[in-house]
Amino acid sequence: MYDVIIIGAGVIGCAIARELARFDLKIAVVDRADDVSEGASKANSGIVHAGFDALPGSRKAYFNVHGHARMQSWASELHVPYKNNTSLVLALNEAEKPGLSELLARGLQNGVTGLRLIDRDDVLRREPLVNPAVQGALLAETAGIVSPYHLTIALAEHAAVNGVDFYLNCAVTGLDRADTGLFTLTTEGNPTSNAFGTPLQTRAIVNAAGIYADQINDYISLDTFKISARRGEYWMMDKQIGARFSATLFQLPTEKGKGVLVTPTVEDTLIIGPTNEAIADKTDTRTTREKLDEIRRVAARTCPSLPQDLYITAFSGLRAHCDRGDFIVGRATDVAGYYLAAGIESPGLTAAPAIALELAEQIATDLAAHHRNLFLAPLAPIFLGHGNDEVNLVALAEHIAEDPAYGRIVCRCEHVSEAAIRQAIRRPLGARSLDAIKRRTRANMGRCQGGFCTPRILEIMAEELSVDVTTLTKFGSQSDLLTGGRL
Amino acid sequence: MIPRRLCDLVIIGGGPAGLAAALEARRQGLQDILIIERDQQLGGILNQCIHNGFGLHYFQEELTGPEYANRFVLAVEKEAIPVLLNTHVTAISPERVLTLVHPAGVEQIVAQAIILAMGCRERPRGALGIPGTRCAGIYTAGTAQRLLNLGGLLPGRSAVILGSGDIGLIMARRLKLEGINVKAVVELMPFSSGLTRNVVQCLQDFNIPLKLSHTVVEIHGTKRLEAVSIAPVSPLTLTPDLTRVQKIACDTLLLSVGLIPENELSQIAEVVIDPATRGPLVDQLLHTSQPGIFACGNVLQVHDLVDDVSFEAELAARAATAYIARQYAVNKPILRNITCGEGIRSLTPQRLDQSRLAMPLTLNFRPSAVYRGATVCLKDQHGNVIVSSHRKILTPGELARLTVTADHWPPTEITSLMLSIEYVQVTKTANAPLAKGQDQGEAQPGALKPANSQLTTTQHVATSATPSQATQMTCIACPVGCQMTVELDAQGQVVVTGNQCKRGEIYAQSEFSKPVRTLTTLIAVAGRQTPLCVRTAEPIPKDQINSFLASIHAAQITLPVEIGQVILADLGGTGIDVIATRNLS
Numbered sequence A: 001m002y003d004v005i006i007i008g009a010g011v012i013g014c015a016i017a018r019e020l021a022r023f024d025l026k027i028a029v030v031d032r033a034d035d036v037s038e039g040a041s042k043a044n045s046g047i048v049h050a051g052f053d054a055l056p057g058s059r060k061a062y063f064n065v066h067g068h069a070r071m072q073s074w075a076s077e078l079h080v081p082y083k084n085n086t087s088l089v090l091a092l093n094e095a096e097k098p099g100l101s102e103l104l105a106r107g108l109q110n111g112v113t114g115l116r117l118i119d120r121d122d123v124l125r126r127e128p129l130v131n132p133a134v135q136g137a138l139l140a141e142t143a144g145i146v147s148p149y150h151l152t153i154a155l156a157e158h159a160a161v162n163g164v165d166f167y168l169n170c171a172v173t174g175l176d177r178a179d180t181g182l183f184t185l186t187t188e189g190n191p192t193s194n195a196f197g198t199p200l201q202t203r204a205i206v207n208a209a210g211i212y213a214d215q216i217n218d219y220i221s222l223d224t225f226k227i228s229a230r231r232g233e234y235w236m237m238d239k240q241i242g243a244r245f246s247a248t249l250f251q252l253p254t255e256k257g258k259g260v261l262v263t264p265t266v267e268d269t270l271i272i273g274p275t276n277e278a279i280a281d282k283t284d285t286r287t288t289r290e291k292l293d294e295i296r297r298v299a300a301r302t303c304p305s306l307p308q309d310l311y312i313t314a315f316s317g318l319r320a321h322c323d324r325g326d327f328i329v330g331r332a333t334d335v336a337g338y339y340l341a342a343g344i345e346s347p348g349l350t351a352a353p354a355i356a357l358e359l360a361e362q363i364a365t366d367l368a369a370h371h372r373n374l375f376l377a378p379l380a381p382i383f384l385g386h387g388n389d390e391v392n393l394v395a396l397a398e399h400i401a402e403d404p405a406y407g408r409i410v411c412r413c414e415h416v417s418e419a420a421i422r423q424a425i426r427r428p429l430g431a432r433s434l435d436a437i438k439r440r441t442r443a444n445m446g447r448c449q450g451g452f453c454t455p456r457i458l459e460i461m462a463e464e465l466s467v468d469v470t471t472l473t474k475f476g477s478q479s480d481l482l483t484g485g486r487l
Numbered sequence B: 001m002i003p004r005r006l007c008d009l010v011i012i013g014g015g016p017a018g019l020a021a022a023l024e025a026r027r028q029g030l031q032d033i034l035i036i037e038r039d040q041q042l043g044g045i046l047n048q049c050i051h052n053g054f055g056l057h058y059f060q061e062e063l064t065g066p067e068y069a070n071r072f073v074l075a076v077e078k079e080a081i082p083v084l085l086n087t088h089v090t091a092i093s094p095e096r097v098l099t100l101v102h103p104a105g106v107e108q109i110v111a112q113a114i115i116l117a118m119g120c121r122e123r124p125r126g127a128l129g130i131p132g133t134r135c136a137g138i139y140t141a142g143t144a145q146r147l148l149n150l151g152g153l154l155p156g157r158s159a160v161i162l163g164s165g166d167i168g169l170i171m172a173r174r175l176k177l178e179g180i181n182v183k184a185v186v187e188l189m190p191f192s193s194g195l196t197r198n199v200v201q202c203l204q205d206f207n208i209p210l211k212l213s214h215t216v217v218e219i220h221g222t223k224r225l226e227a228v229s230i231a232p233v234s235p236l237t238l239t240p241d242l243t244r245v246q247k248i249a250c251d252t253l254l255l256s257v258g259l260i261p262e263n264e265l266s267q268i269a270e271v272v273i274d275p276a277t278r279g280p281l282v283d284q285l286l287h288t289s290q291p292g293i294f295a296c297g298n299v300l301q302v303h304d305l306v307d308d309v310s311f312e313a314e315l316a317a318r319a320a321t322a323y324i325a326r327q328y329a330v331n332k333p334i335l336r337n338i339t340c341g342e343g344i345r346s347l348t349p350q351r352l353d354q355s356r357l358a359m360p361l362t363l364n365f366r367p368s369a370v371y372r373g374a375t376v377c378l379k380d381q382h383g384n385v386i387v388s389s390h391r392k393i394l395t396p397g398e399l400a401r402l403t404v405t406a407d408h409w410p411p412t413e414i415t416s417l418m419l420s421i422e423y424v425q426v427t428k429t430a431n432a433p434l435a436k437g438q439d440q441g442e443a444q445p446g447a448l449k450p451a452n453s454q455l456t457t458t459q460h461v462a463t464s465a466t467p468s469q470a471t472q473m474t475c476i477a478c479p480v481g482c483q484m485t486v487e488l489d490a491q492g493q494v495v496v497t498g499n500q501c502k503r504g505e506i507y508a509q510s511e512f513s514k515p516v517r518t519l520t521t522l523i524a525v526a527g528r529q530t531p532l533c534v535r536t537a538e539p540i541p542k543d544q545i546n547s548f549l550a551s552i553h554a555a556q557i558t559l560p561v562e563i564g565q566v567i568l569a570d571l572g573g574t575g576i577d578v579i580a581t582r583n584l585s
Ligand SMILES: Cc1cc2nc3c(=O)[nH]c(=O)nc-3n(C[C@H](O)[C@H](O)[C@H](O)COP(=O)(O)OP(=O)(O)OC[C@H]3O[C@@H](n4cnc5c(N)ncnc54)[C@H](O)[C@@H]3O)c2cc1C
Pocket: A007, A008, A009, A010, A011, A012, A013, A030, A031, A032, A033, A036, A037, A038, A039, A040, A041, A042, A043, A044, A045, A046, A047, A048, A049, A170, A171, A172, A173, A208, A209, A210, A211, A212, A213, A216, A231, A232, A233, A274, A316, A317, A318, A319, A320, A344, A345, A346, A347, A348, A349, A350, A351
């Protein structure tokens, strides 16, 4: 029996869990996937938006600006890679210049600071690879980038360290509210998960189910809405080119959204994208030829000289677009004890801290909860031992002295040690799949995309998890890696 | 403080390049040598290449990869050359300070000279941008090779292979021999980029279709791969015709779409990289742009044959040894650029040190298309031909060579050189006397046009020999790949037509009467993860491969096993033994 169950272990669900964990409540998070952050929270642009984009007065604008204000301190507290890299909205011809002023005005209305228009020379001085046809830009000094899945994982770990239970591989297929006010969940999934046996019950329920939030809502509320999936496809490029950019580069937004951007990531790779396409099937995270071509074409407006041979991978994410056109955050209108964080499309990542704080506050108040005396700090991050200067090398040497596995490099592109991989498995909510290892260590994510290190990582996983290597998966059930078995 | 020490010659990488370099440096009298290898054993990529086809040039003997490596490893042990295993070089400074990470800690070595021998990596899927889902079941061919040959793990049950380079071809046969259904090998170009020998022995022998001028256009399957869509491509633009898509059900896709020299370290050392080879820019001594840093093997350029890697490494070792002995200071390098002209995709060395024209210069180059009956020309800045050589065939699949000796050089000053492929009316050149019957076909004076491949889109398999009927076969003795017809005449004599030289006839005769193959495979060892790799000591009759395979797989192995040890004597009464090609203890 829980006080609060949160459905969805994306950045929103995990942030809420972490904030609620400060109170004397018994909390659980359930997710259908095999790891946290398997939804939109793993596949997005990772931009910490300054807040000039959202419609003034909207919930999006409010949570964007307030979330943004907290992101830097959250990231540093949680040891999550974050950079205040600034952003530029480019006017690529004279006709686009008025658009910049409109955005500036909107930003000021939303309360965004550090916004100003800059001229062509200033743009090219900051970003030499930008299209020389550029006429000027709106500079957002406060914009940043964050690693979205690191943030989600760190929040989940921090919640887990403070007693929050996570049920992964556990899909919610039904939800009932008894007259007593108690909710009972029907779940499906991996029979080994703890959820089986006794049904999960809770006093309060939070719907943070991303693109499926409408379905969860339908189980319990008559105040319905519709979430449709809008796919965004991306290209990722090598660090060689990523390192030559600093700011996030937007083109002027159109009615279809913020358009194709070009941005370095916190890991120095470069991403270009996303597209924006309504799709009927909510599991359809394909990339398509047309869209991948389109991205290259449109991105060439921003940077005509992007090299053609430095693509590492392509991926896509699904935006949870709500027919109400805005975020739905807070108490449900018709069911006591039911809370929503639905329709959280962009800038949902940026908004996460503010959404979590607001919901946690509401729930704690409604359940008459008190702050715990003891709230543990986030875990130290996995030691990756990067950097070739004396300080980093000495730190690495110290780690190796403790555990020689820090000196065995498994992933040669990203220099990830065997110890780091073991850590990724042993930590709370440890990795159980190859993709989960990848998100926690970057092993497999470099230029060779796992060509060299996959066999060794699988060996380590089998050893740590005491399973046969042929049972390992890429991202949970049915994504088996070695369907041919052994010789 | 990070401990620091000095060393004369540090070799990064313990693959065939690093091993050959170390041995040659020792032969040159150098004492203080160190080989650094990140893996737990020496041998590099050869450890996972359990097939035969190595060493024909270096040892005049056909070996498997582990056997080839083992010969060098034994020699390195005998010479007591120090080796650091499980050690990753994470950085090199331009001043030749190397940073090493290993399970005993972090250290730095200041080297007099460094030989880069880090090999290459495979191009991943993303680099191709194949659209579709991101499900499990997509591996590079090399990863699958490692999983299977070193881990005894089968990636899937049915596979499509994209890319017909040697690795793709070899893996097609490997999977097939271990019971995986290989549905097709798909190749973008109108020709295979692998050796003809491999097309015949890895695909045709096993009835695996080769879809030339095709590519994978989409990946299907939400969790595990379920199918791939393939489509024909226009040979000129290489764009797929999406109206002719065909779906092939399979649970595994192997990518064999190119190798990229592994030069991240070189770049940290600020070594200049040639965008064409993606390896360091070197002069004829394999000296990179950084003084005292040399490069050889796959880190310099992707090689087809390990034998060439070994020879190249020896050259680098001699140069590095001379550098350490300060013989370099005698004459200052005068560097001239050698550039790629028409028809040349990449070449090494990219620079000529003009102060060293006395030593022969061997240019390695990769043509950008298939050329038949063309001439390779090296010209100076005025367009004067320094050396030219006529070739029956040049294909991107084979690294070609052109040697320039001291007497070729003009007395005048050279400021730049260019290598190109031309179709010229061939008068007799000193280097390459015309083979009889050459100079026909596509050779057109003046017009430089890649020759169309003779292969049809789906290659058909040679039907087995029946006396009355003509048999078609492709000659595998050289890259020309003549299409030959073999039949019995009225007297019962085997008659071969279509061959351009005697070697073709010899091959056809033996293929026709009694085709034989060396069989390489794996045997699972109880309680051990790594399977034992074995081969037949001699080639066995081709048509008996399948029946022998079962008895080989059933063999019981008692450890330890030594390389060369007989595992199964007198296979099926052939008098041929099955021998171990790796030590396993
Ligand atoms: C292409 C794209 C680009 C974006 N770019 C940015 C950006 O640059 N900056 C920014 O601030 N925001 C951006 N966003 C928005 C941001 O990514 C999302 O708002 C945020 O990740 C939403 O988090 P979430 O936790 O609500 O959803 P999700 O991460 O999707 O989490 C929902 C979770 O619920 C689980 N779930 C669903 N149904 C069930 C069920 N029945 N039972 C159990 N579990 C269930 C899912 O498995 C999933 O893990 C972008 C979004 C997309 C798609």
